[in-house]
Amino acid sequence: MTSGPARQFLALRARRVWKTLVRLTLPLTEALVTGVPDPARPRSRRLAPRVPHALGLLPFRTIDLVLLGDLVLTFVLFTSGLSYLRTQAVAAHSPLDREALVFAALAFSLPLALRDRWPLAAWRSAFLLVPLGMVVSRQFIGGVPYTAAASIMYALVVYTVAVRSERHVTVGAWVVTALGAWIIHPDSMAVVTGLVTASVLFGHNVRARRLAAGLLAQEERRSERALAAQAALEERARIARELHDVVAHHMSVIAIQAEAVPLQAAGDAAxxxxGLGQIRALSLTAMTEMRRVLGVLRDGDGDGDTAPQPGLGRLEELVGTARSAGLTVTLGLGGDLTGLPTAVSLSAYRIAQESLSNAMRHAPGSTVSIKIVRSGAELRVQVANSAGHRSSDRPGPTGHGLIGMRERVSMLGGSLWIGPVGNGFAVTAILPIMEKT
Incomplete structure (x- = not known):
């Protein structure tokens, strides 16, 4: 008896041999029994035209030209093969068995009609029917037993298997065909193997090209979706910046005035x-700008955004609003600020607006200095505020406002500095001025 380690070694070797046999026979098994081909590709309109209205009673709405071509070619191979077999039988002075001749002609042509819908079934039937048809044809055909019809049919069927099946299934069909050719007629095995190999390689090349084209199209669709998602994110970020600037500034002013107006009025109704009229005017302005921004969301083409974007031309209005909220604002302008690109003018306005909003929230009653100077191809925006005369519940500006500033400046390719200066806070932005061409 063998020892324990020896039995384990033999069992391991047996498992390896079994796995190797399974791996070698898997292509043959899938080709002959279990393999499933890929579905047919959708037909283009040129290959599947619609049925004319005059033939509207037909049970189908389109004409499959590929299937129709296979049926026509099957009929041609059948009739030509039957005529050839009958001629050979007469020349060989063999008795004409019509049923046998028809069976042989069908065996050499019928599988072709199945190749589009069921390619593996067509090949399996051809692999079985061709030898049976040859049993009849060899009675009066000398030399190579394969007819032209059988060769054409088998080459087309094997080509379809290579186009529609995975590589190992195609290899299994090729191996089975080569073994069958060697068994049926060894002298012609080289010719049969060469014909089948050419069909298999051509079909595999077509399959590889189609798969590559499919992967490329899928990658293009994925890239388009990624670009669309990126564009959506950028648009959401732009809208979020606009909403933040509008809400932060106007709501801050409204909140401050709502608190200050009753104290300033001191019972004076006028x-x-x-004061309440100023609050109402600010509320209407905020609502107008919010409608403009939200209109982009409602209108998919952006056609609803008809109101002009704010720019440096509205700085005096912005400064007046800040002054009504209790800030002491000085405004200094330099250089020619007319004719600025819309994006630059809007970004400068929003930077000044956000800086004033931060001063209202974090340094109430402070003194704010705004300087906007154009120098050559640059626009310099500097906003600085003092510590303020009243206490604030926040230590300094943080959150989405500063992020929005950085995003605006970054999109224009400019530079931004934000930070405390002495007891106050300062924002400095340099925006390149580049007209669109």
Missing amino acids: RLEE
Whole structure:
């Protein structure tokens, strides 16, 4: 008896041999029994035209030209093969068995009609029917037993298997065909193997090209979706910046005035009415700008955004609003600020607006200095505020406002500095001025 280690070694070798046999026979098994081909590709309109209205009673709406071509070629191979077999039988002075001749002609042509819908079934039937048809044809055909019809049919069927099946299934069909050719007629095995090999290689090349084209199209669709998602994110970020600037500034002013107006009025109805009128005007302005931004979301083409974007031309209005909220604002402009690109003018306006909003929230009652100077191909925006005269519940500007500033400046390719200066806070932005061409 063998020892324990020896039995384990033999069992391991047996498992390896079994796995090797399974790996070698898997292509043959899938080709002959279990393999499933890929579905047929969708037909283009040129290969599947619609049925004319005059033939509207037909049970199908399109004409499959590929299937129709296979059926026509099957009929041609059948009739030509039957005529050839009958001629050979007469020349050989063999008795004409019509049923046998028809069976042989069908065996050499019928599988072709199945290759589009069921390629592996067509090859399997051809692999079985061709030898059976040869049993009849060899009675009066000398030399190579394969007819032209059988050769054409088998080459087309094997080509379809290579186009529609995985590589190992195609290899299994090639091996089975070569073994069958060697068994049926060894002298012609080289010719049969060469014909089948050419068909298999051509079909595999077509399959590889189609798969590559499919992967490329899929990658293009994935890239388009990624670009669309990126564009959507950028648009969302732009809208978020606009909404933040509008809400942060106007709501800050409204909140401050709502608190200050009753104290300033001191029971004077006229001053109270005047203050409430300013609050109402600011509210309407905020609502107008919010409608403009939200209109982009409602209109897919952006056609609803008809209101002009704010720019440096509205700086005086912005400064007046900040002053009404209790800030002491000085405005200094330099250089020719007319004719600036819309993106530059809007970004400069929003930077000044966000800086004033931060001063209202974090340094109420402070003194704010705004300097906007154009120098050559650059626009310099500097906003600085003092510590303020009243206490604030926040230590300094943080959050989405500063992020929005950085994003605006980054999109224009400019530079931004933000940070404390003495007891106050300062924002300095340099925006390149580049007209669109």
